Amino acid sequence: MATFVLVPGAWLGAWAWQDTARVLREHGHTALPLTLTGLAERAAEGGPDTDLDTHIADITGFVEENDLTGVTLVAHSYGAAPVTGAAGRLGERLERVVYVDSAPFPEGMRMLDLMPPEAVEELERQVAADGDGWRIPMPPLEVLGRPEDLDGLDDELLGEMRERATAHPFGTHTQALTGPAEPGPDVDRVLVACHEFQGLLDSGTPMLAHLNSAPWRRFDLPTGHWPMLSTPGALADVLHKAAS
Numbered sequence: 001m002a003t004f005v006l007v008p009g010a011w012l013g014a015w016a017w018q019d020t021a022r023v024l025r026e027h028g029h030t031a032l033p034l035t036l037t038g039l040a041e042r043a044a045e046g047g048p049d050t051d052l053d054t055h056i057a058d059i060t061g062f063v064e065e066n067d068l069t070g071v072t073l074v075a076h077s078y079g080a081a082p083v084t085g086a087a088g089r090l091g092e093r094l095e096r097v098v099y100v101d102s103a104p105f106p107e108g109m110r111m112l113d114l115m116p117p118e119a120v121e122e123l124e125r126q127v128a129a130d131g132d133g134w135r136i137p138m139p140p141l142e143v144l145g146r147p148e149d150l151d152g153l154d155d156e157l158l159g160e161m162r163e164r165a166t167a168h169p170f171g172t173h174t175q176a177l178t179g180p181a182e183p184g185p186d187v188d189r190v191l192v193a194c195h196e197f198q199g200l201l202d203s204g205t206p207m208l209a210h211l212n213s214a215p216w217r218r219f220d221l222p223t224g225h226w227p228m229l230s231t232p233g234a235l236a237d238v239l240h241k242a243a244s
Contacts, residue, residue: 002072002096002243003030007059008228009077009102011138011165013040016076020228023236029243034062036082038135038169048134051171052111053178055082060089072096072243076228078168081105081177087187088180096188098242100235101197101225103208104189107181111173127170135167144225148195152223152230161229190242191218192235194227217242 004024006017014033021031036055038046059082063071071094075083080102087097087104097104112120123136130137141150141158150158183189191211193201198220201208212218219238221227227235 001028001030003068003070004032004072004074004239004243005059005063005068006031006033006074006228007036007076007079007083008033008039009079010136010168011039012076012161013042013164013166015040015164016226017228019232020236020239023233024239027236027240029240032062032066032068034059036079039166040164043166046135046169049171050134050169052081052085052175054169055172056085056089059083059086063090063093069093070095072098072239074098074100074239075102076100077102077225078111078172081111081172084181085177087183091184094183094187096190096243097183098190098192098239100192100227101194103191103211105177105181106207107179108176110176123170123173131167131170134170136170136173137167138162138165146196149225151195153226157229161226188242189216191216192221192227192238192242193218194221194223194225196225 006021008014008016013035017033021033024031035042036058038050071090073083073087073094075098080099083097084105087094127133127136141161201212219242221231221234221238223231
């Protein structure tokens with residue numbers, strides 16, 4: 001059985017993984033959801049100096065302090081950036097890396113580099129006006145992506161996301177990922193793609209083209225961008241299959 005360390009995306013905490021973790025445990029796995037510095041129950045630990053290195057250290061420190069081995073490291077969305085950094089640092093402790101509706105983060109890139117200039121300017125304005133100069137407020141869900149990204153989220157789940165979301169440390173978006181950012185050659189590499197990401201992979205987007213061939217393995221889920229909330233059992237089943 002596998003040891004899963006589950007890393008959430010922006011604005012979320014370990015709470016977002018609770019149902020997926022429960023089903024993974026029913027399959028016999030160890031499932032350990034992680035909250036990153038400055039978010040959810042760790043909100044008070046964040047500050048203007050919280051950056052991408054902080055979140056990488058959160059992950060590596062959690063694995064090492066708990067003396068975990070045979071780790072399957074799972075990243076959702078923004079979590080791909082610190083998970084990529086951690087995957088390059090965990091050495092023989094890491095057995096598998098799984099990107100859920102996300103992809104390995106290129107070394108030398110910032111989260112802001114994935115956004116058009118006008119979106120960066122708007123984000124900087126929001127951080128200055130509503131985030132005390134260092135936090136990204138949770139935007140309305142309908143502006144985070146296309147409508148299909150919200151597939152599977154009913155009013156109750158959307159309400160829970162709005163209520164429990166935490167402003168996200170902006171330094172994690174302004175700092176570029178530095179190496180090492182590549183896991184060992186024997187580490188299993190897995191993608192779990194939801195609606196929009198499936199289209200990006202199938203369209204031959206140059207930045208993602210290498211993910212359509214070995215050593216990458218791909219599993220598709222017919223749901224929106226937050227499968228740990230919209231289809232937690234199906235996501236757990238896919239993770240179980242990937243680890244089996």
